[in-house]
Amino acid sequence: MTVTIYHNPRCSKSRATLELLKSKGIEPTVIEYLKTPPSASELETILAKLGMEPRDLMRKGEAAYKDAGLDNPDLDRKALIGAMVENPILIERPIVLANEKAAVGRPPENVLKIL
Numbered sequence: 051m052t053v054t055i056y057h058n059p060r061c062s063k064s065r066a067t068l069e070l071l072k073s074k075g076i077e078p079t080v081i082e083y084l085k086t087p088p089s090a091s092e093l094e095t096i097l098a099k100l101g102m103e104p105r106d107l108m109r110k111g112e113a114a115y116k117d118a119g120l121d122n123p124d125l126d127r128k129a130l131i132g133a134m135v136e137n138p139i140l141i142e143r144p145i146v147l148a149n150e151k152a153a154v155g156r157p158p159e160n161v162l163k164i165l
Contacts, residue, residue: 053078053165055155056088056096056145064144067155071146074165078146087138090131096145097131099152104130107154108140115140 053071055078058064071078081088088096097104104127108115114137115121120130134140144155151164 051076051148051165053146053148054081055079055147056081056083056141056143058082058084058143061143063156063158067144067146067158067161070155070158070161074162076165083138083141083143083145087135088141090128090135093131093134093141096147096152099147099150100145100154103127104134107142108134109142112137112139 053076055064055068055071057068057080059082068078068080093104097107100107108120108130110121118133118137120133120140142154142156146153146155146161146164148164153161153164155161
């Protein structure tokens with residue numbers, strides 16, 4: 051089984067999720083998404099696996115969200131995904147991919163359902 055985590059080492063939930071995976075004997079591929087952000091097509095795939103819309107995966111409390119006016123309900127899917135590609139800090143974290151599924155590790159135990 052291949053497991054990937056989109057990880058931010060400065061985030062406590064992300065660190066806890068990574069530790070949870072390791073405690074289960076899983077050594078995931080770690081993508082520090084702030085350094086290596088997912089592309090628009092990768093985000094589309096992740097959103098499909100999560101069953102979420104772009105805004106559902108966005109960190110609405112980030113300054114970049116407000117500064118870019120991303121709360122505008124007229125923005126379409128492409129604009130929202132583009133904003134996440136340009137400002138990966140907007141992407142909720144951590145995201146774990148496994149078994150053709152995805153889960154957001156909030157709380158970290160959420161990822162267990164896809165393993």
